[in-house]
Amino acid sequence: MPVRGVPLRKLGFLTIGRFDVDNPGPGIEETLTVIERGEALGFDSVWLRDRHLQPGISSPVAIMAAASQRTSRIEIGTAVIPLGLENPFRLAEDLATVDILSGGRINPGVSVGxxxxxxHYKTALYPESADLQDFSKDRVLRLLRCLRGEPVSDFSGTVGIEQYTDHIQPHSPGLAERVWYGGGLASAIWAGQQGINYLTSSVVTVEGSASRDFATIQAEQIDAFRAAHPHPEQARVSQGLVVIPTDSATEDQIRRYREFAASRYERTTAPQGVRGMLFSPDYVGTSDELADQLFDHAGFQRADEVAFALPFxxxxxxxxxxxxxxxxxxGPALGWTPKF
Structure with a gap:
């Protein structure tokens, strides 16, 4: 666990990959450049947001495929792919293909609901079955079965010169063990029971907690995940917060960073909406200041690795x-060592 004197195991960052609606090419190229720079700086991982009908990454698997050919070491994840817009069968084919292209560096993070x-778009997505779709966790289980190479067809053999298998092709061994799931307390427990990995972010739900402190709730959810996991010593947890170091920033950048954090602070003071969503404050300061704050953060203390989110x-x-x-x-202030 990342406490003083114990090195942080993995350091990563999360990007939304925004672009100009009228000229998306430069923005998409910028995302790939950021990933390349991340590898050059020694980061362990980079994570991609998934946004639909917005000027952001709508096809993270395509971005991962491109990034896999520009990098050789850094892990590439998604945080997260909403499975409600995906067919698990087809997504498994794409993920396995990219994982093989990358040499086994893909970390698919998913969610349901x-x-x-x-x-506003359900009839465009599912014109004949929009109101019949099952958005439950069964979609995750379907994806996992596909990635594990379990049968999806009742036929395997040869028809003429065509060869067929009963499971998804290509098969990438080990990919299913690198699937991540994000969510609140119930989701943390469920992810642990399934033996998959757990993504936390800068948002938690207060359901199931007597606390209204973000760090405490995040820590409770991580503890619940590990308690439910069949192999807690192997279970991976990644913490994601907005953390903005200012060591080499200009005065103008520091001013804008602090204004950004201040503009979002009000939402951190009380749970929001019917689901009781509680947002984390954004962290802005020198690396020494940030390290002190993180070492005191109950959620950070329980995570194996971090993926700090870049602001939008x-x-x-x-x-x-x-x-x-x-x-x-x-990273070094947290005891982390870059990988080259």
Whole structure:
């Protein structure tokens, strides 16, 4: 566990991959450049957001495929793919293909539930079955069965010169063990029971907790995940917070970073909406200041690895400064060593 004197095992970052609606090419290229830079800086992992009908990464598997050919070591994950918009059979084929292309570096993070804004496009997505779709965790189980190479067809053999198997092709051994699931307390317990990995983020739900402190609730959820996992010593947990080091930032950048955090602070003071969603404050400061805050954070203390989220609205030079300071300043302050 990352406490003082114990090295942080893995350091990563999360990007939304935004672009200009009228000219998406440069933004998509910028995302690939950030991933390349992350590998050059020694990060263990980079994670991709998944956004539909928005100017962000709508096809993370395609981005992972491209990034896999520009990098050789860094792990590439998704945080997260909403399975409500996916066919687990087809997604498994794509994920396995990219995992093989990458040399086994893919970390698919997924979630379930009714997709955001679903009523506005459901007939375009499922024209004949929009109201019959099952958005339960069964979609995750279907994906896992496909990735594990379990039968999906009642036929295998040869028809003419065509060879058929009864399971997804290609099969990438070990990929199913690198699937991640994100969510609140019930989801943490369920993920542990399934023996998969657990993603936390800068949002928790207060359901099942007597606390209204973000760090305490996050810690409770991680503890519940490990308690439910059949092999807790092998269970992977990744913590994701917005953490912005300012060591090499200009005065203008520091001002904008602090204004960004201040503009979002109000939502951290009380649970939001019917689900009781509680947001974490954004962390802005020098790496020494941030390290002190993280070592005191109950959620951080329980995670094996971190994937700090890049803010949505910054510029390319801001992201370059932030990930450079994460790798060269904050990471070492947390006891982490870059991988080259």
């Amino acid at each position: 009714t997709p955001m804004m679903y009523d 609205t910054f510029e390319a030079e801001d992201y370059a400064q932030i990930i450079t300071d994460l790798a060269e300043k904050l």
